Amino acid sequence: MPRGDLPGWKQIFTEDFVTDTPVGSFPSAAPYQGRWNAYPDGTLDTAGKNGAKSYYYPSKVLSVQNGVLDYNLHTANGTPMGAALIPVLPGSSTAYQGQLYGKFTIRFRADPLVGFKTAWLLWPDSGAWPRDGEIDFPEGDLSGSISAFMHRQDGTSGGDQEDFGTTTTYTAWHTASIEWTPNKVDFILDDRSIGSSTGRIPNTPMHWVIQTESSLDHFPAASTSGAVQIDWVAVYSYLQK
Template sequence: MLASVLVLALAGCGTAPAASEGGRPPFTSASAAPGPAPVASPDPSPVRTTAVTASGDLPGWKHVFEEDFSAGDVPVGAFPGPLYQEKWSAGYKDGTPDTAAQIGATSSGYYPSKVLSVRDGALDWFLHSENGVFMGAAPTPKIPNSSSNPPRDNSLLYGRYSVRFRADSLAGFKTAWLLWPDSGVWPRDGEIDFPEGDLAKIIYGAAHYEKDGADAFEKFDSDQAFTSWHVATMEWAPDRVEFYLDGKSLGASRAAPPTVPMHFILQTESCLPVPNCPLPETQGHVSLDWISIWVPA
């Protein structure tokens, strides 16, 4: 792995809140930072597994949630449906502007009814455009052991989050699977993103915090492309935010770990950094094989 750290302070990069279930899509300023070229996968779609290989309690961590999407398939437009509704929300409703659209840069947004399904034991995003609108989705797991007040089913104060995922190489589409503060106060209360990156580039993690009244972040690059299956793990503790890819640490941010409850959003969208939009004909898939979550023991 290649690990690099970038620290910036950016003023005025926040956007207006979206009316959505999970909180507003943040402007992820780390997305504008360049990184090394990804290492190409010799096999763009290696065999996936259905079993959660990261499960059970760990030293310092109590296991509270897992999903491997083995309950059955769900067609596009019907997720979460009866099979998954106890543990999942489709997140932002159809037509919710994504980050780029909120700042008036493009026609793009979240459209779970056009994007999300479960097929072959994985949660699937069909990323594409219709009538000039680029479509993504941001589903959210319903995590127990809520730390928020009033309680919500997708909120923790500190945690360990692991996902096994892959994506087609889709220039202009990106993931920013993130922890967002329940307070919605950004950048004061922080933001944690992993895996993040343009789907045709490298995977990285970013830890945001407030510095001198503006957004600052530390960015940790890998040298890996999205086209292979990977396990991304972020550990959020009082003293650090650490990012692991396939069991190897990319580094830890200790500048200002968030200290308030946060909720997990699998935010997948387009056109960041502006105006890096996909070509109209670009379409393909992001797959989540499994997800596993822990709280401090």
């Protein structure tokens, strides 16, 4: 895990997941309590909001073991279960732990589970969508490849966006970064930019939601079960030039 500031960025939050925590105790147990929030059990995920029986259940999904945060994605009693986490950033000026601009870095891998996806995103604290935009990376079905999306500021529809695809799959370890500044959003995968947006950049505070859930396109089979693993995360504030 990187430690310390970078040129143009001040490190404000890190998590290396060094303390094991059983299923049902993350993020409420020490040392994670107060550092992380999770969408409560029974919250509809994105597929659920579109009419599917699909929910976030952190108490049945999340644990920390052997130095990684583990999402045990599975179906119980006909309900696919994922989880959505929000790091609590120090000095945040909003109730959602958001900030204006920043660098958000995560090291991760996943089993190639058909019917589950990542949609790790920066979501506007205002909740005004699509007006205040959205930044998604990495996003994609776990059985497919990794993509990035930027929904533009002052958008009028969900399709008002730029997207950047790759052929990179989830099964190996990868490091992904969103670099969000007033003039550009850069998407970096394994130290290489996969694309940049330079117009109509979101310009209101956003919070980082590490959201893993059912796919909109391929609902998971009842027998589908596996892991998304996160080795570490790091967040930086933007140093105005």
